[in-house]
């Protein structure tokens with residue numbers, strides 16, 4: 037099984053987000069970077085699959101120089117090889133252009149599976165895996181919560197539906213699958229894994245040298261803002277019984293916690 | 295050591311060349327190496343692997359330890375074992391283990407990184423279990439064990455399947471570790487030693503499968519033994535009720551004809567004191583690392599509370615007295631960080647020249663670490679006192695809530711207290727610093743005599759130490775302080791002779807001077823490791839000038855204590871007069887409030903100790 041895991045470097049949740057003066061981007065200086073959360077589950081699923089069925093896991097990232105760190109972290113956890121597509125301006129690419137670049141970088145690799153996280157925590161497109169399936173002529177499943185390899189040519193996946201329902205689907209390989217967080221328990225990097233990391237190769241593609249004809253942006257970012265927090269306080273008055281019934285009503289119909 | 299008795303005259307003295315390059319990697323080199331003649335390791339020089347090791351341990355600690363930190367404050371063998379085993383799988387236990395038994399044999403910098411970063415889990419008990427296991431619990435076997443002992447014990451200790459321990463202390467033998475009375479007698483068949491006696495305060499005692507312990511053979515040969523569960527007569531006493539680290543195990547052992555196979559003697563019969571004392575050096579600098587991690591971590595808690603708590607209509611963080619505390623907390627943590635990585639780097643600079651798999655490697659490790667005895671004790675003292683002082687300041691910032699168990703600081707305060715007691719009390723460590731200094735000087739192991747003589751008339755060598763003006767000014771203060779220490783030491787030796795090593799009234803302030811000089815010196819040399827980042831340089835200058843001025847004042851006051859004592863004993867006043875004269879020649883101008891405010895403003899932004907990144 038030859039598996040590619042797409043991994044993106046995103047700002048850490050605890051990182052302070054400061055917008056540039058013209059609100060068109062985020063100031064990068066103070067940001068602590070990390071691997072996109074669902075991508076770490078995708079990596080774990082790939083590693084488990086390799087451990088059970090053999091093969092190779094390749095970690096692939098597209099972005100600025102520092103993105104190589106997510107590849108190195110993946111190598112430390114057990115991926116065999118890295119594939120880095122360098123592009124300092126990657127934030128400026130819309131998702132279709134991004135998918136075209138990945139297509140060029142991955143097309144000759146003939147992966148059996150491409151795993152990606154369900155969506156990235158920063159731009160939240162949730163489309164890359166789907167677009168790649170189309171462009172690389174692979175089958176596709178999104179929101180995957182479980183996998184089971186049937187044989188060399190077929191895989192079964194458990195997908196999350198609405199309202200707590202799940203569905204098992206069988207797919208032909210090759211397939212591009214997007215992984216939902218929580219389906220496994222991502223491992224920690226071991227010190228030995230980190231020491232081995234140095235010996236593993238990272239192939240580098242310069243995105244400007246990739247033939248990305250037609251990958252012109254169709255979507256442009258207009259403005260960014262930090263959501264305003266609004267706090268509303270409602271006072272409920274009356275006898276304890278009245279208060280309890282009004283409160284119950286609010287919770288069921290307005291706040292919808294039940 | 296022959297030194298002119300008439301020490302204050304100004305006769306011309308021949309300058310004695312010191313080969314500073316040769317002193318690189320030598321313990322105590324900082325005493326005689328001017329700031330512009332040596333280099334130190336600091337975290338600015340971490341390689342990619344070091345940074346990733348740190349991330350890996352932080353990641354584990356935050357996710358696996360921190361969420362259960364309160365549970366870990368109660369003894370829970372199952373939980374503790376499961377964490378230790380996870381640490382084993384990830385390699386955290388085996389940084390010092392040889393590769394032949396599945397260890398990682400990393401550099402010492404890495405073992406400091408691991409110890410420090412585990413504090414992100416915010417639980418002291420598990421750290422004590424870990425540190426005892428990886429330090430004094432296993433190092434005797436790694437360093438002194440024969441191949442069969444290594445193969446039998448180390449793989450399971452590396453994986454965490456077995457827990458290790460170290461039993462040296464006895465009811466009548468604490469600081470005076472060799473005063474123990476446990477006896478080992480060879481049985482008639484010559485196959486086993488029978489141990490009789492008891493050991494107290496054994497960390498990991500209730501859980502350990504393996505224990506390194508000590509007993510007298512034939513009444514005069516102090517010997518180290520490995521106990522395991524096959525040894526009959528190894529009787530476990532009850533758990534102690536402790537002030538803190540309540541989630542760790544501390545027990546008494548009784549040896550009742552405890553039957554230990556002769557194969558379990560570590561090294562040779564009679565080698566016990568070397569085993570015990572050499573591994574304690576490592577225990578000391580590793581304890582320095584965990585406490586340094588704690589000293590940093592507590593700043594987040596103090597700052598968070600000071601931000602939330604309002605009095606007089608303002609967050610208390612805005613008050614100058616609170617801000618001074620926060621600034622001092624940062625300074626202490628930075629000092630400990632500087633000393634720890636300086637020491638680890640110095641050890642590695644020597645050890646990296648040797649083949650880790652060679653037969654003599656571990657005897658070189660022992661020698662190198664023994665040579666760094668002064669540094670190991672400084673690490674222990676600086677780390678544990680930075681943690682204690684920071685935790686005390688944090689509790690004060692919590693006010694009345696600090697005294698109430700519902701808030702986290704009360705537990706932290708209790709947990710921390712042991713750090714100034716075990717692995718050699720801080721008194722004993724000061725004694726080691728003073729004693730080793732005297733030994734290295736008198737035996738001319740370091741060119742202290744040359745340095746004393748060179749500095750006799752020139753307390754500050756006439757040269758530029760740095761192109762950076764402010765650093766140059768600080769360098770002059772540091773070189774003055776170095777001369778002050780050398781002068782004070784020399785006067786002590788002249789006046790007291792051999793008795794000096796027993797005069798703790800003098801040795802304690804002398805050790806404090808050594809500690810202060812080591813920090814100033816390493817701090818300066820650390821400045822060479824900074825990148826071009828202007829903001830980081832500016833922050834460095836602020837923190838470092840606080841360090842230098844504070845440490846300088848302490849050194850002068852400790853020197854005065856010593857010199858006035860020597861003067862009054864000799865019924866003169868020449869030494870103290872000379873010191874006053876010297877001090878009047880150095881001009882100190884600086885404004886600590888501005889530097890502190892600068893640091894705390896940054897802390898307000900980062901909300902945590904920010905000098906690591």
Ligand SMILES: Cc1cc2nc3c(=O)[nH]c(=O)nc-3n(C[C@H](O)[C@H](O)[C@H](O)COP(=O)(O)OP(=O)(O)OC[C@H]3O[C@@H](n4cnc5c(N)ncnc54)[C@H](O)[C@@H]3O)c2cc1C
Nearest residue numbers: 460461462463468469495496497544715716717718719721
């Ligand atoms: C929780 C805990 C865990 C421990 N774990 C272990 C362990 O795993 N293995 C082990 O072998 N031991 C262990 N110890 C023992 C510990 O190392 C000793 O308690 C410590 O070395 C001090 O010895 P003591 O308690 O006998 O104090 P003492 O030696 O009686 O000292 C009492 C006081 O006198 C001071 N003092 C003693 N001699 C001098 C001197 N020459 N000059 C100046 N001051 C002096 C000390 O600094 C101290 O302040 C542990 C202790 C505790 C409390």
